Amino acid sequence: MSMKKNYVVETIRKAQMVELLAKGRRVDERSPDEHRPLTIQTGVIQKANGSAIVTLGNTEVLAGVKVATGAPFPDTPDKGLLVVNAEILPLASPYAEPGPPSEEAIELARVVDRGVRESEMVDLTKLCIIEGKTVYTVFVDVNIMNVDGNLFDATSYAVVSALRTAKMKKYAVENDKVVVKDDVVPVPVEKTPVSVTMARIGDVLVVDPSSEEEAAMDMRITITTDDDGNVCASQKGEASTITPAHVLEAVDTSIRVGKAIRAQIIEATK
Amino acid sequence: MPMIERKQVIPGDVIARGNHRYGSYIEKRGDELVALRVGLAELSQEGVRLNPLTGPYIPRAEDQVIGKVVDINGFGWVVDINSCFDGFLPASFVFGREFSPATHDLSSKFSVGDVIGARIESFDRSRDPQLSIRGHGYGKISEGEIIKISPAKVPRLIGRRGSMINLISERTGCDVQVGQNGVVVVMGPPDGIAKASSVIKMIDRETHGASLAARVEEYLGGGADGS
Numbered sequence: 001m002s003m004k005k006n007y008v009v010e011t012i013r014k015a016q017m018v019e020l021l022a023k024g025r026r027v028d029e030r031s032p033d034e035h036r037p038l039t040i041q042t043g044v045i046q047k048a049n050g051s052a053i054v055t056l057g058n059t060e061v062l063a064g065v066k067v068a069t070g071a072p073f074p075d076t077p078d079k080g081l082l083v084v085n086a087e088i089l090p091l092a093s094p095y096a097e098p099g100p101p102s103e104e105a106i107e108l109a110r111v112v113d114r115g116v117r118e119s120e121m122v123d124l125t126k127l128c129i130i131e132g133k134t135v136y137t138v139f140v141d142v143n144i145m146n147v148d149g150n151l152f153d154a155t156s157y158a159v160v161s162a163l164r165t166a167k168m169k170k171y172a173v174e175n176d177k178v179v180v181k182d183d184v185v186p187v188p189v190e191k192t193p194v195s196v197t198m199a200r201i202g203d204v205l206v207v208d209p210s211s212e213e214e215a216a217m218d219m220r221i222t223i224t225t226d227d228d229g230n231v232c233a234s235q236k237g238e239a240s241t242i243t244p245a246h247v248l249e250a251v252d253t254s255i256r257v258g259k260a261i262r263a264q265i266i267e268a269t270k
Numbered sequence: 271m272p273m274i275e276r277k278q279v280i281p282g283d284v285i286a287r288g289n290h291r292y293g294s295y296i297e298k299r300g301d302e303l304v305a306l307r308v309g310l311a312e313l314s315q316e317g318v319r320l321n322p323l324t325g326p327y328i329p330r331a332e333d334q335v336i337g338k339v340v341d342i343n344g345f346g347w348v349v350d351i352n353s354c355f356d357g358f359l360p361a362s363f364v365f366g367r368e369f370s371p372a373t374h375d376l377s378s379k380f381s382v383g384d385v386i387g388a389r390i391e392s393f394d395r396s397r398d399p400q401l402s403i404r405g406h407g408y409g410k411i412s413e414g415e416i417i418k419i420s421p422a423k424v425p426r427l428i429g430r431r432g433s434m435i436n437l438i439s440e441r442t443g444c445d446v447q448v449g450q451n452g453v454v455v456v457m458g459p460p461d462g463i464a465k466a467s468s469v470i471k472m473i474d475r476e477t478h479g480a481s482l483a484a485r486v487e488e489y490l491g492g493g494a495d496g497s
Contacts, residue, residue, distance in 0.1 A: 008383055010384075012411070012414060012416065014383070
């Protein structure tokens with residue numbers, strides 16, 4: 001049996017999408033700047049320091065945070081470590097296979113990591129215990145449980161929600177030694193970055209593409225903004241080009257759509 | 271008078287005991303005939319049948335299906351037929367006996383993403399189902415809206431001798447092509463397509479229960495679209 005590689009959208013289905021988009025409509029009856037229903041559930045893994053399950057339409061993502069201690073990187077001796085890693089479970093999609101993370105999963109983890117890092121969501125300097133020697137290490141592991149398009153945003157919301165609710169053990173320095181204390185403190189979260197991914201189908205940008213729309217898209221762009229509406233990270237994907245006008249439109253859309261999503265994340269992680 | 275006994279079964283249920291003829295989705299274990307699917311079991315003098323209520327499309331020779339081309343290799347087209355098996359349409363069935371990979375360009379006929387109507391030529395589970403487009407009404411479908419329904423519900427959408435499908439196409443002014451694999455293509459005026467697609471989705475959703483035909487009739491209202 002031949003192995004399925006990628007989702008292929010029917011040519012006539014794509015034609016229908018382009019035709020509808022010219023009238024400002026989408027095949028699933030959303031408007032171009034409307035995302036699918038978003039749900040956020042936190043504290044779903046007991047033994048993790050923080051966790052969240054996010055659903056965005058049929059896309060489902062689980063994120064877990066583990067905080068430990070370790071040595072800092074030599075070039076940032078006064079900063080803690082933050083690492084985001086993502087894997088797509090074989091059961092999540094007919095196109096996912098077991099094994100080491102795919103190229104797609106690596107890009108996903110990097111884009112989400114960049115949004116969290118560059119927004120300075122977590123104050124890494126507060127994660128320093130002994131400069132140059134011991135720092136907190138924050139690992140965020142993401143499992144994609146169901147794939148139906150726009151893994152970037154679903155993963156970003158799950159990671160941000162898990163981090164916002166994460167608690168870590170307190171460490172103190174006594175006689176130059178690191179000692180574990182009994183009490184827990186929240187991971188020092190300063191901001192709430194929100195990523196918004198848009199796909200260009202024909203000449204229109206649509207927010208939160210479904211897997212069908214992803215199969216039909218010419219280009220995609222992910223823009224992450226912070227609470228003050230600053231752009232802190234972006235990633236463009238697929239072979240086709242983007243015009244300066246579309247970049248500006250994407251930034252505006254990301255800020256506007258991201259605002260409501262940020263409010264929802266903050267509400268769910270109170 | 272032939273007596274037909276119907277009952278709902280789930281996998282593992284014993285439908286009958288003893289020597290009966292039995293059809294697909296039923297397994298004989300010793301003396302017992304056991305259901306392998308969720309469905310309606312029928313016991314009659316002719317034997318035991320099981321009509322599944324859910325499940326993927328299992329290809330059968332002579333079925334008409336609608337699929338999409340997902341890959342092209344040197345010898346033919348790989349077609350997604352909404353099943354756990356990929357269909358294969360050999361190039362020699364399209365270009366004829368004189369087909370040669372060196373002289374014929376397969377993508378000139380069908381390219382990836384094209385939707386085609388085809389017939390299952392053969393299928394025996396040791397190989398992928400072979401497709402053919404010989405015959406009237408097969409080949410590339412270049413317009414229309416695609417709707418996917420559960421393959422188990424295709425008989426209800428078609429109706430007795432095509433009554434249901436004729437009713438829908440008559441009332442909406444659309445041409446409705448139904449593949450045995452649960453893929454439906456509707457062609458016609460835009461509001462007719464919208465009406466047909468919503469009624470087809472309704473049939474898929476609310477198949478079971480009394481008087482489906484009456485409900486469809488009510489849904490569609492009287493008269494052809496625009497008349």
